[in-house]
Amino acid sequence: MSENLSPTTKAKILGEALPYIKRFYDKTIVIKYGGNAMTDPKLQDGFARDVVLLKLVGMNPVVVHGGGPQIEDLLKRVGKQGTFIQGMRVTDEETMDIVEMVLGGQVNKDIVNLINQHGGKAVGLTGQDGNFIRAKKLLLPNKDKPEEMIDIGQVGEITSIDPSLISFLDTGDFIPVIAPIGVGPRGETYNINADVVAGKIAEVLNAEKLVLLTNTPGVLNKAGDLLTGITPRDIDAMVEDGTLSGGMLPKIGSALDAARSGVKSVHIIDGRVEHALLLEILTDEGVGTLIKSK
Numbered sequence: 360m361s362e363n364l365s366p367t368t369k370a371k372i373l374g375e376a377l378p379y380i381k382r383f384y385d386k387t388i389v390i391k392y393g394g395n396a397m398t399d400p401k402l403q404d405g406f407a408r409d410v411v412l413l414k415l416v417g418m419n420p421v422v423v424h425g426g427g428p429q430i431e432d433l434l435k436r437v438g439k440q441g442t443f444i445q446g447m448r449v450t451d452e453e454t455m456d457i458v459e460m461v462l463g464g465q466v467n468k469d470i471v472n473l474i475n476q477h478g479g480k481a482v483g484l485t486g487q488d489g490n491f492i493r494a495k496k497l498l499l500p501n502k503d504k505p506e507e508m509i510d511i512g513q514v515g516e517i518t519s520i521d522p523s524l525i526s527f528l529d530t531g532d533f534i535p536v537i538a539p540i541g542v543g544p545r546g547e548t549y550n551i552n553a554d555v556v557a558g559k560i561a562e563v564l565n566a567e568k569l570v571l572l573t574n575t576p577g578v579l580n581k582a583g584d585l586l587t588g589i590t591p592r593d594i595d596a597m598v599e600d601g602t603l604s605g606g607m608l609p610k611i612g613s614a615l616d617a618a619r620s621g622v623k624s625v626h627i628i629d630g631r632v633e634h635a636l637l638l639e640i641l642t643d644e645g646v647g648t649l650i651k652s653k
Contacts (some may be wrong), residue, residue, distance in 0.1 A: 383567055385419065397425070397426070397466070411474060424467065424537070424538065430462070444511055447497070447552060455513040459548060480532055480534060484535055485540040486540050487542045487548065490521070492539075493519045494541025494551060495518050514551070515549025517559050557569060558622075566622050571626065572636070588651065
């Protein structure tokens with residue numbers, strides 16, 4: 360606990376952060392916020408403080424959030440059972456209404472309010488605002504019958520992102536908080552995987568970093584050891600041999616796309632660790648998996 364640290368130790372900790380603050384000054388950092396970090400009050404508070412601190416020392420954080428547990432809770436209350444195919448939520452019309460209510464309303468506003476309580480200037484957005492996330496229906500290939508495609512409802516894939524709205528907010532020192540809802544050519548709404556949205560936004564903004572908060576320590580090998588300093592080629596091999604599968608696939612896919620598209624580094628970190636964001640960005644040790652762009 361900080362109160363048990365000597366003044367000298369505290370000064371050393373602050374000194375360790377200085378090179379990182381200088382290196383990432385005025386750089387964009389896209390943060391995917393999800394998992395336990397979104398549901399544990401202490402972790403929520405720590406996350407909001409971390410985001411405000413990054414902004415105050417000159418970085419440009421952009422938050423993209425999920426809301427799986429909150430969506431599941433509301434689905435259960437209305438008597439619906441959530442189902443997933445290849446890590447993606449099957450989203451019929453009724454489920455989409457709930458997704459919009461939870462992500463664009465409850466969760467987004469809670470995050471915005473918490474950041475603002477800690478001295479930030481957060482603004483909540485969905486892809487419908489300014490039509491800045493354009494999307495179309497996502498069809499999944501059937502693994503058993505490759506010639507067939509699976510329709511999982513109002514689940515979208517991104518066709519384009521207009522970065523001008525986020526750039527405009529940045530000029531006013533606002534912190535964008537983005538719900539992963541896209542809009543189709545006829546105004547229809549689509550549920551998009553938050554990791555995918557975060558990765559694509561990081562690409563479009565030429566972000567310095569993409570940070571994905573998860574409920575795991577990071578990328579683990581088959582023995583359960585944490586891996587870091589890995590490359591896209593290493594990830595490809597782990598997907599191929601089955602080390603990475605299920606719900607990690609959209610996350611890993613987004614990380615790979617971002618790393619290959621100019622985002623200098625991608626971090627998959629354990630959101631269950633208090634202040635994981637600061638530990639990963641501002642300390643020598645870090646707390647997760649670093650994926651290098653090359």
